[in-house]
Amino acid sequence: MINRILVLTIVSLMTSLNLSGKNILLTGGFVYHEDGKFLTDTIVLCQDGKITYVGPSEDLPPVNHVQKINLNGGYVLPGFIDSHIHLQGYGRSLDILNLVGTKSLSEIAILVSDAINQKEKGEWIIGRGWDQNDWSETSFPTKDILDRIAPDYPIYLTRIDGHAIWVNSSAMNLTNITLKTPDPEGGKIIRNKYGEPTGVFVDNAIALISDHIPSPSKNQKRKQILHAVKKLNKIGITSIHDAGTDSETLDLLKTLADSGDLTLRVYAMLQDDPDQYLPYFETGPLIGYGNNHLTIRSIKAYIDGALGSRGAVLKEPYADDPENRGLLLSHPEHLDSLVSAAFSHGFQVNIHAIGDRGNQICLDIFEKYLEKYPGDHRPRIEHAQILDPLDIPRFASFGVIPSMQPTHCTSDMPWLESRLGKDRLSGAYAWKSLIDSGSIIPGGSDAPVENPNPLWGIYAAITRMDHTGHPEGGWFPKECVSRIEAIRMFTEWGAYAAFEETIKGKIKEGYLADLVVLDKNILEIPTEEILSTKVLITIVNGRVIHKK
Secondary structure (H helix, E strand, O other), X not given: OOOHHHHHHHHHHHHOOOOOOOOEEEEOOEEEEOOOEEEOOOEEEXXXXXXXXXXXXXXOOOOOOOEEEEOOOOEEEEOEEEEEEOHHHHHHHOOOEEOOOOOOHHHHHXXXXXXXXXXXXXXXXXXXXXXXXXXXXXXXXXXXXXXXXOOOOXXXXXXXXXXXXXXXXXXXXXXXXXXOOOOOOOEEEEEOXXXXXXXXXXXXXXXXXHOOOOOOOHHHHHHHHHHHHHHHHHOOEEEEEEEEEOHHHHHHHHHHHHHOOOOOEEEEEEEOOHHHHHHHHHHOOEEEHHHHOEEEEEEEEEOOOOOOOOOOOOOOOEOOEOXXXXXOOOOHHHHXXXXXXXXXXXXXXXXXXXXXXXXXXXXXXXXXXXXXXXXXXXXXXXXXXXOOHHHHHXXXXXXXXXXXXXXXXXXXXXXXXHHHOHHHHHHEXXXXXXXXXXXXXXXXXXXXXXXXXXXXXHHHHHHOOXXXXXXXXXXXXXXXXXXXXXXXXXXXXXXXXXXXXXXXXXXXXXXXXXXXXXXXXXXXXXXXXXXXXXXXXXXXXXXXXXXX
């Protein structure tokens, strides 16, 4: 285990070097092998953004102008890949009111009150992260408490999953919401017994408010993206799959890639909007733009909402809401035509599906068009949280990829039984069952919904416990994955899900020089120590872009 002296040694050494070059030699560490072990007496040479040698030092061919970094016992892994994240949304969350982890309405009231003191009268107060399941009273909040705090400020607070908002009367007045405002298709306005809106809007109803909020400027977006990238690099992330990227963000990513300021690789999913994807259908996928820093070859769609706001589409009603089976955010007929068009133009389709009925609908659609358009389409279901056990083998059978986020399980497990009933939990977050049936699972965080730290995701996948070690032995422990499988979720399986398994996700000659150096051996330390493991160095394209 690396101690403080070792860390200071690395920092001192690296500070004395100019590490802006692209030719570096990593020595004195332990190098991860795809078979699931750390190799000793192994060095890694990176030249011009690629790994050119992995092996014993005595067999290294002669090289010039290479900067040596002695890792003093650090552990080298492929750079982490977050296979489901919202890049600009995560960056924006760093600039707004952070409500994650709040335990009561009164705690949120204090945070909102503090925010008012920094705003001009009438200016929007934006926040994100509340979760009524963490409160003693687990029903949805109402506008009343926000009205008392800030009658003259429109308040817009997004639920942690992004599938519900909580606003005050000022926000509803500005957006002309009244008792007569109808629920939009695929959305729900929560109302009191008199039919009056209470201040909570779910799924497609969110747009009734959000469409009236001033969008951040292009320069603000650029700053938010760069802030997010820096944060992600710091925790060892070298690639992301951006789950729904708008056109302006794509333009900014191209500009940042051109300037060299984009220090992670982005696999972008176009939004389910013809104005976005039809131009790419004309030109074909954009692959490896800016020295493999941006690829556009997939589309993100939705079938349902989220469990926390009771919008996930279920076969049977919610156990704690017997009149509700969730919300279909898109008609199956729409997804049917989208998948057909995308496959015929060489684009991957990634559909958000959480409930068992939503997942089954998506599997049925994919099955139909995988037969019609033979080829390597690698369709994905994003989240795949609640499955009918009979549908689990269908993923591998059809080649549909379940893209999952392990920390969703450990966040949701305290209230899942009350929400779903015990009978449906056998197909909940069924990682091991999916893997055993032949699937690969790319791992992600869904940030800003969850913390993007990949080590937290690896810990959750291995233990199915929260950070306090609860429940002992793990929640439905038969679905825990091995440490090797958890590492693959955030490395090579993420690469495969983006058609990039031949260039990233492994420490192998010819692969992109994207690496992370940890201070502990996460294959052997006690599982709880994974949470305190430090990222010492992050390397992207052969450049050290973060050092502790």
